[in-house]
Amino acid sequence: MTIKARFLRMTHIFFTILMLIQLLPDKSQKEVCTSSLIVFAIVAEAVVIILSFLIKRKESLSLTLDIFGFIYVFLTVWTLVTAKFDLLNDLLFPAPGKVISQFAEDKTVILTNIKSSVGIIIQGFLLAVVAAIPLGLLIGLNARLGNAASYLTKFFSSIPPIVYIPYGIALLPTFRSVSIFVIFLASFWPIFAGTMSGVLNVDKKIVDSAKVLNVKKPAMLTSVILPASLPQIFLGCNQGLSVSFILLTSAEMIGARDGMGYYVKYYSDFGDYTRTITGLLVIGIVVIAVTFLFNRFQQYLLRWRK
Amino acid sequence: MSTSKIEIRNLTVDYIEKKKNFTALKNVSFPINDGEFVSIIGASGCGKSTLLSVLEGINKPAEGEVLIDGEKVNGTGSNRSVVFQHYSLFPWMTTRKNVAFGIQQVRKELSRTQRLQVADEFLDKVGLSEFRNKYPSQLSGGMQQRAAIARALAMDTEILLMDEPFSALDAKNRIALQELLLKLWEGENSENKKTVVFVTHDIDEAIFLSDKIVVLTSHPGTVYDIVAVPFERPRNREELIARKDYAAFRSRLLSMFYHDIVDRIGGNEVVL
Numbered sequence: 353m354t355i356k357a358r359f360l361r362m363t364h365i366f367f368t369i370l371m372l373i374q375l376l377p378d379k380s381q382k383e384v385c386t387s388s389l390i391v392f393a394i395v396a397e398a399v400v401i402i403l404s405f406l407i408k409r410k411e412s413l414s415l416t417l418d419i420f421g422f423i424y425v426f427l428t429v430w431t432l433v434t435a436k437f438d439l440l441n442d443l444l445f446p447a448p449g450k451v452i453s454q455f456a457e458d459k460t461v462i463l464t465n466i467k468s469s470v471g472i473i474i475q476g477f478l479l480a481v482v483a484a485i486p487l488g489l490l491i492g493l494n495a496r497l498g499n500a501a502s503y504l505t506k507f508f509s510s511i512p513p514i515v516y517i518p519y520g521i522a523l524l525p526t527f528r529s530v531s532i533f534v535i536f537l538a539s540f541w542p543i544f545a546g547t548m549s550g551v552l553n554v555d556k557k558i559v560d561s562a563k564v565l566n567v568k569k570p571a572m573l574t575s576v577i578l579p580a581s582l583p584q585i586f587l588g589c590n591q592g593l594s595v596s597f598i599l600l601t602s603a604e605m606i607g608a609r610d611g612m613g614y615y616v617k618y619y620s621d622f623g624d625y626t627r628t629i630t631g632l633l634v635i636g637i638v639v640i641a642v643t644f645l646f647n648r649f650q651q652y653l654l655r656w657r658k
Numbered sequence: 659m660s661t662s663k664i665e666i667r668n669l670t671v672d673y674i675e676k677k678k679n680f681t682a683l684k685n686v687s688f689p690i691n692d693g694e695f696v697s698i699i700g701a702s703g704c705g706k707s708t709l710l711s712v713l714e715g716i717n718k719p720a721e722g723e724v725l726i727d728g729e730k731v732n733g734t735g736s737n738r739s740v741v742f743q744h745y746s747l748f749p750w751m752t753t754r755k756n757v758a759f760g761i762q763q764v765r766k767e768l769s770r771t772q773r774l775q776v777a778d779e780f781l782d783k784v785g786l787s788e789f790r791n792k793y794p795s796q797l798s799g800g801m802q803q804r805a806a807i808a809r810a811l812a813m814d815t816e817i818l819l820m821d822e823p824f825s826a827l828d829a830k831n832r833i834a835l836q837e838l839l840l841k842l843w844e845g846e847n848s849e850n851k852k853t854v855v856f857v858t859h860d861i862d863e864a865i866f867l868s869d870k871i872v873v874l875t876s877h878p879g880t881v882y883d884i885v886a887v888p889f890e891r892p893r894n895r896e897e898l899i900a901r902k903d904y905a906a907f908r909s910r911l912l913s914m915f916y917h918d919i920v921d922r923i924g925g926n927e928v929v930l
């Protein structure tokens with residue numbers, strides 16, 4: 353790639369515009385923390401420049417730059433309608449600098465909340481994976497059993513998992529165990545269904561191929577059926593994972609003492625919308641980060657596909 | 659007891675369809691001797707793959723039976739290795755892993771390193787050394803076919819069942835693999851030759867390779883004729899083709915091959 357392609361991009365113009373509008377006088381009466389925003393933007397731009405050096409593939413570089421470009425434009429518009437022209441109710445719509453400095457202020461609390469939320473998700477989700485995949489493999493192997501089980505699965509997965517919460521609270525001692533239980537249930541059904549449909553739909557050619565090689569039962573399961581169903585299993589896992597986040601944050605808003613859902617609910621009850629918005633954005637970032645890592649893992653395991 | 663390695667007796671194979679069954683093979687019988695190289699030729703759809711599937715043990719006949727070493731075939735067995743018409747490598751294994759996995763199923767005594775070593779050796783024989791760490795989706799059709807052949811050959815079984823194994827190859831690779839197959843078939847001494855059942859569309863290939871050629875007719879598949887190949891081994895490709903009796907033999911086979919088409923068109927000579 354030429355130096356021009358690497359470093360002369362729209363993204364940097366958007367960054368410059370974002371910096372320039374900070375020079376406009378503030379109209380908002382409230383604290384707007386312009387310096388926090390500037391620091392944040394400069395750090396972001398530094399990251400962009402480092403990435404421009406490191407990323408080798410042209411498409412990945414463009415994608416990264418485009419994403420940062422969008423962030424700059426978003427921050428620019430946000431700054432203009434809040435701090436600079438004060439077009440919106442400044443109680444409900446804090447300036448971006450305010451949100452950033454709030455994040456810095458609440459860092460430790462937010463981190464503990466993230467840890468709590470992500471910990472619960474990982475535990476519930478992993479339990480579901482460990483239970484659903486072997487069970488789905490074994491039941492899916494028997495076509496008749498598998499067909500019956502798919503109907504039962506349809507029934508159970510049609511119950512919105514959120515309605516398990518009250519029952520979970522009656523059943524289990526702590527909020528944490530209730531959350532893990534509900535996330536387990538919510539992820540179990542899609543992963544189980546995905547595994548079974550994967551097993552039931554393994555290409556006959558593949559099965560024949562394994563048969564003529566005289567692959568014995570255990571190896572048939574682990575070396576043939578499991579990898580052949582892996583794409584479908586991942587479909588189920590992705591579904592389970594995204595439901596888990598929705599569930600957990602909802603559950604946290606109902607009855608928790610920590611977690612990101614609790615943070616958002618707690619402060620919005622007090623009318624502290626700066627913290628509410630900070631919480632929302634943090635949840636978004638955490639969900640994206642977890643899904644990104646999970647997708648990477650999936651891409652690695654499915655690298656053999658076209 | 660029969661003395662033949664494989665005995666095919668009154669084989670009728672039906673495919674079960676919605677309304678009525680479709681008879682793909684009807685009353686097929688012939689023996690295959692130990693160490694014999696037998697080709698099966700016949701028009702597309704006449705039931706060649708179906709016949710192999712019964713020998714492989716993945717398809718059960720409606721009537722009749724197949725005996726191997728005097729025992730009725732009832733499922734797959736580690737005395738047979740197979741090259742399917744559709745190659746069928748495992749897409750999640752690299753080429754090398756595919757071959758090694760096949761070896762692992764029949765030769766349990768080998769260590770992982772030894773298996774990989776044998777796999778590499780056979781991948782080299784079929785000219786795929788450079789592609790051994792690629793996944794099947796990254797290979798061309800002909801390369802996948804060669805990998806499947808390498809897997810079957812590396813398994814070193816008594817019986818080889820091959821369904822148009824060279825159909826996707828270019829002339830050069832095809833000749834090289836024909837030679838390789840013959841070499842591995844004969845083995846180190848001619849005492850323990852493998853038994854090969856080889857499906858092909860290519861008459862010259864069938865003549866060059868086989869001891870015996872079985873010609874099938876279509877709808878339903880039956881044995882039209884069984885012809886012994888009268889040319890002594892080792893066969894030299896160029897010399898063979900130059901011989902007068904080769905041309906005569908070839909056109910005799912060809913007319914059998916096309917007899918049902920010729921009958922249908924009305925007896926005119928088919929131009930090839």
Ligand SMILES: Nc1ncnc2c1ncn2[C@@H]1O[C@H](COP(=O)(O)OP(=O)(O)OP(=O)(O)O)[C@@H](O)[C@H]1O
Nearest residue numbers: 673674680682701702703704705706707708709743
């Ligand atoms: N799974 C199946 N279900 C129903 N009919 C089938 C099935 N497989 C094959 N047939 C039918 O059986 C007949 C023989 O098929 P087969 O695949 O054995 O032919 P073939 O001689 O191998 O042909 P080709 O040379 O094209 O590979 C065909 O008429 C085909 O339509």
Ligand SMILES: [Mg+2]
Nearest residue numbers: 706707743821
């Ligand atoms: Mg066929």
